Amino acid sequence: KIDRELEQKFRILFSPLQEQRDFDLWTTEASATKEYSIGVIFLDIDHFKQLNTAFTETIVDQAILPDLQRLIRDVSLHRGAAYRHGGEEFLVMLPNSDVSETVAFGEKLRASIEEWKFSIEGHQPVGLTVSVGVAVWPAHGKTLGEIILEANKAEHKAKDAGRNRVCVATDT
Numbered sequence: 001k002i003d004r005e006l007e008q009k010f011r012i013l014f015s016p017l018q019e020q021r022d023f024d025l026w027t028t029e030a031s032a033t034k035e036y037s038i039g040v041i042f043l044d045i046d047h048f049k050q051l052n053t054a055f056t057e058t059i060v061d062q063a064i065l066p067d068l069q070r071l072i073r074d075v076s077l078h079r080g081a082a083y084r085h086g087g088e089e090f091l092v093m094l095p096n097s098d099v100s101e102t103v104a105f106g107e108k109l110r111a112s113i114e115e116w117k118f119s120i121e122g123h124q125p126v127g128l129t130v131s132v133g134v135a136v137w138p139a140h141g142k143t144l145g146e147i148i149l150e151a152n153k154a155e156h157k158a159k160d161a162g163r164n165r166v167c168v169a170t171d172t
Helices: 016-030 048-055 057-076 099-115 144-160
Strands: 038-045 081-084 089-095 130-137 166-168
Touching: 016 038, 016 081, 016 089, 016 144, 038 048, 038 099, 038 144, 048 057, 057 081, 057 089, 057 099, 089 099, 099 130, 099 166, 130 144, 144 166
Parallel strands: 130 166
Antiparallel strands: 038 089, 038 130, 081 089
16 A cells, blocks of 8 residues: 655645645556546635635635635545645646536536635634636646646736636647
């Protein structure tokens, strides 16, 4: 059994180092199959700075981020793997998933997060939205870094288009 590395701060989602290991494993397995792709979903919390200002970074770290990570992990658990990619950025990789499947899963994640109410002691429940970018290996790049860059660009398109939506990387 291979141990998978969790990120250090919350130990809920996998680490960025693990995302590279998983990608390498899946692309190696895919080399024997012509019609194999890996969907990458890049999520970023909308209006995160306002959230930190309203509640403080400590409260957000203690009350919101762990619950959000559990939600992302639980939605992704039987379909792929979820990773903490930055402070409020997350990555989900879906092995053997084409663009349409990855977009549909990204929409499922986005809607699940929008519907969830996060509890902060002494406050009304808080709702969050996320902007989501989708890219797929090998259509949008050859390396994980290229795919993440394209998914991140698509996430920025989602933010520019009004947030709380899913956008797809431009075909190369």
